[in-house]
Every structure is written in structure tokens, then in C-alpha cells.
Amino acid sequence: METASLASPLCTSPAANYGNYHPLKSSMLKSPKRHKKLTSRCNIGSTFCIRNGFSNGWISPKIAKKADKYLIYALVAGKKALVDAGITEQVSGELDKSRCGVIIGSAMGGLRVLNDGFEAIKVSYKKMSPFYIPYSLTNMASAVLAMDLGWTGPSYSISTACASSNYSILNAASHMIKGDTDRDGFVMGEGAGVLLLEELEHAKKRGTNIYAEVLGGSLTCDAYHITAPHPEGVGMVSCMEKALAQSGVAKEDVNYINAHAPSTRLGDLREYQAVIRCFGKNPELRMNSTKSLIGHLLGASGAAEAVATIKAIQTGWIHPNLNLENPDKHVDAKVLVGPKKERLDIKVAMSNSFGFGGHNSSILFAPFKGN
Numbered sequence: 306m307e308t309a310s311l312a313s314p315l316c317t318s319p320a321a322n323y324g325n326y327h328p329l330k331s332s333m334l335k336s337p338k339r340h341k342k343l344t345s346r347c348n349i350g351s352t353f354c355i356r357n358g359f360s361n362g363w364i365s366p367k368i369a370k371k372a373d374k375y376l377i378y379a380l381v382a383g384k385k386a387l388v389d390a391g392i393t394e395q396v397s398g399e400l401d402k403s404r405c406g407v408i409i410g411s412a413m414g415g416l417r418v419l420n421d422g423f424e425a426i427k428v429s430y431k432k433m434s435p436f437y438i439p440y441s442l443t444n445m446a447s448a449v450l451a452m453d454l455g456w457t458g459p460s461y462s463i464s465t466a467c468a469s470s471n472y473s474i475l476n477a478a479s480h481m482i483k484g485d486t487d488r489d490g491f492v493m494g495e496g497a498g499v500l501l502l503e504e505l506e507h508a509k510k511r512g513t514n515i516y517a518e519v520l521g522g523s524l525t526c527d528a529y530h531i532t533a534p535h536p537e538g539v540g541m542v543s544c545m546e547k548a549l550a551q552s553g554v555a556k557e558d559v560n561y562i563n564a565h566a567p568s569t570r571l572g573d574l575r576e577y578q579a580v581i582r583c584f585g586k587n588p589e590l591r592m593n594s595t596k597s598l599i600g601h602l603l604g605a606s607g608a609a610e611a612v613a614t615i616k617a618i619q620t621g622w623i624h625p626n627l628n629l630e631n632p633d634k635h636v637d638a639k640v641l642v643g644p645k646k647e648r649l650d651i652k653v654a655m656s657n658s659f660g661f662g663g664h665n666s667s668i669l670f671a672p673f674k675g676n
Contacts, residue, residue: 368449371436373415378497378605379446380453383407386499387454391513397454406458407447408477410469412604414443466660467567470498470607471668475522477502496599498608500615509675517615520653520669521552527663533571534659538579544665545583545655552669554653556584559669561623561654563614566594567601570633576659577636591649593642597627607658611668614656618672623649 360369363381372380392400422437439445444462451460459480463472481504508515525547527540534541549556562580566573577592584590595610596602602609617623625644632638654670 371440373418373440375411375415376440376446376449379409380450382497382499383450386501390501391511402455403457405456406480407451407456407460408463408473409447410463410473410604411443411446412464412466412469415441464604465664466662467565467601467603467606468658468660468664468666469604470611471522471656471658471666472524474500474607474611474668475524475666478519496602496605496609498605498612500608500611515673517618517670518673520554520671521548522666522668523547523551525665527665529663532661534575534663538575538582540663540665541576541579541659542582544667545579548655548667548669554669557587559584559653559655560589560591561617561649561651562590562592563610563654563656564592564594565657565659566596568596572659574633574635576657590640591623591642591647592640593623593626595624597629598624607656607666611656614654614670618651618654618670621648621650622646
């Protein structure tokens with residue numbers, strides 16, 4: 306993992322964003338009174354917006370005017386990741402673009418464009434924008450970015466609910482293992498995180514700064530319920546255990562978990578129980594939820610959380626758990642990061658994303674020792 310980019314209501318870069326996590330700054334609004342009793346790791350009724358000038362210099366005014374927010378986030382974060390990786394026009398010209406691809410995960414695609422189309426057709430079909438269909442499709446972010454870059458390798462979209470980002474990262478890594486492409490992997494949503502994956506020897510040859518190493522991961526399915534996780538958490542446990550086995554990592558070496566933690570009673574508790582079943586009572590293990598600071602980005606949540614995980618590895622600081630006022634009585638608070646940031650020398654980190662429909666994904670990151 307040589308580079309990462311994040312676009313969210315808190316910031317437009319990973320460093321600024323991760324810095325905002327520490328002073329207890331949250332991008333979420335206070336919960337409405339009618340939701341007063343529903344306090345947990347995530348937000349209720351949070352609002353996100355793209356600031357004026359957010360896309361200046363990164364995408365054309367024509368696209369910025371017509372495109373949906375998910376597409377704007379995707380393009381800006383993707384291009385910033387390339388800049389951070391030192392992929393200049395000269396470097397880009399030297400790449401075999403048939404071996405470079407773009408994978409973007411989005412849970413829902415262009416909802417605003419879709420809604421505008423529905424409202425327009427109520428008046429007259431003549432009021433409908435010709436961009437109604439293309440700008441509402443989930444694959445359009447990867448398509449537009451690939452067109453912009455001239456990358457002709459694998460380019461597609463993944464939509465597996467809240468696990469879309471992790472599925473995209475692992476698919477990108479799989480393409481490189483198979484030799485399909487040299488660098489690959491873009492994952493976006495309402496707010497966007499971008500990871501640029503590059504084969505190790507290729508990155509070392511370029512002399513680029515490598516932030517972290519992707520050790521491996523796993524994908525499983527509960528095959529149980531549309532929204533509820535399996536009551537015994539078998540899919541989650543299996544996913545984490547398979548990720549460890551696939552990566553050749555001992556469970557004792559994992560000392561940080563960025564939890565999925567969707568702020569549902571069943572989801573949070575089942576994930577915690579699954580973690581304990583998988584890792585046991587490891588006194589060194591620390592767990593937090595990036596959603597406690599920025600809310601649930603649906604398809605982009607895994608990407609944003611992967612960026613936060615990599616920044617934790619890079620800085621030695623893990624961000625606090627905010628908005629967690631009443632932890633479940635069955636949860637050992639000693640495992641959870643408190644309301645203040647903590648120092649941690651991360652040996653191996655795990656980032657979980659568990660989507661509706663029982664889509665489970667776990668990715669393992671570690672510091673790169675060769676810098």
C-alpha cells in the first residue's frame with residue numbers, strides 16, 4: 306500500500322482527516338430529539354456536504370455541475386491518491402496502461418441524479434436529463450476515472466452493501482497476485498477513500514513511499530438474513546480466521562482492530578462477540594470504530610476505515626471512540642479505545658466490513674519494514 310486518499314466532510318486529505326479524529330472533532334450533527342435514546346458508535350441524522358471549491362482543479366466544471374456527489378468524491382479522491390503516489394504525467398506515460406485498472410465500490414451510486422430523474426418525469430419526459438441513466442449507475446465512477454487516466458485494465462464496480470470497499474480492495478490485490486495489473490484499487494461512496502495498491506517490487510523500483518503492507522484478507526457470507534448477522538457470528542468468525550490463515554498471521558500478533566460497528570444493537574454486539582471468539586482475551590488488543598467520528602459511509606466505509614487504519618500504523622496513534630455513551634453490558638470496555646486517542650505500536654491491524662445480506666470481509670495491514 307503505497308498511498309491513500311480520503312475525501313470527507315472533515316477534510317480533503319488523509320493527514321488532515323486523521324488529525325481531526327484526535328481533537329474529538331466529529332462531522333456528525335447532534336441527534337434529533339426523537340432519537341435521543343439511541344446513542345451508540347454511529348450517528349443518527351448526520352449531514353454531509355461537498356464544500357464550495359471542493360473539486361476545483363481536480364475535475365472539469367462540466368462534470369462537477371452534472372455529476373452526483375458520489376462520482377465527485379470518487380474522482381477527487383482518486384486523483385489525489387495518484388498525486389500522493391507520485392504518478393505524474395511523465396510516470397503515467399511510462400506505464401503499461403493495459404495493466405492498470407480501477408475498481409470502485411459504491412453501495413447505491415447516484416441517488417440524487419436518480420431522484421431528479423423521477424421528479425422530472427412527473428412533469429414531462431422532456432425535462433429529464435440525458436445524463437439521468439449514466440450518472441446514476443454505480444460503475445460510472447470507475448469508468449470516468451479510467452477514461453480520464455487512459456487505463457484499460459480491469460475496470461468495474463462492486464456493490465456489496467457496507468462491505469463494498471473491502472471487497473474492492475481485496476479484488477484489486479487479487480488482480481495483482483494473478484498478474485492482471487500493476488496498480489489497482491479505488492473505493493468510494495458518500496465521502497471517499499482511495500488506496501493505490503502496487504506490486505512491491507514495482508513500488509520499490511520507483512522509490513515511492515510505501516505506507517503499509519496488505520498482508521491478505523478473506524470474504525465470507527452468512528447465508529442467514531437480509532439485515533441481521535448470524536446469531537452465533539459464525540460468518541464473521543470464519544472470515545477473520547480465514548484472513549489470518551490466508552495471511553500467515555498468528556492471532557496473537559493482531560493488536561488493533563478497526564471494527565465495522567454499524568451502530569446496530571445486533572451488529573455491534575455480534576461483531577464484538579465474534580472478535581472475542583476469534584482472538585480470545587488478548588490484553589494487548591485494542592478496538593475502535595471510525596464510524597463513531599464520521600458516520601456510516603455505506604459502500605465507502607471500508608475504504609475510509611482502511612485509510613484510518615493505515616494512518617494509525619503510520620503515526621502510532623489510534624483515534625478515540627466518540628458518541629459511545631452506553632456500551633452494551635456484555636462488552637468488556639477494556640478492549641475498546643476510550644474517548645481519547647491512544648498510543649499504540651501496531652504489529653498487525655485488522656479492518657472489518659460486514660454488509661447487509663451477510664457479506665463479511667476482513668483485511669490485514671502491517672507496517673512495511675523495508676522503507
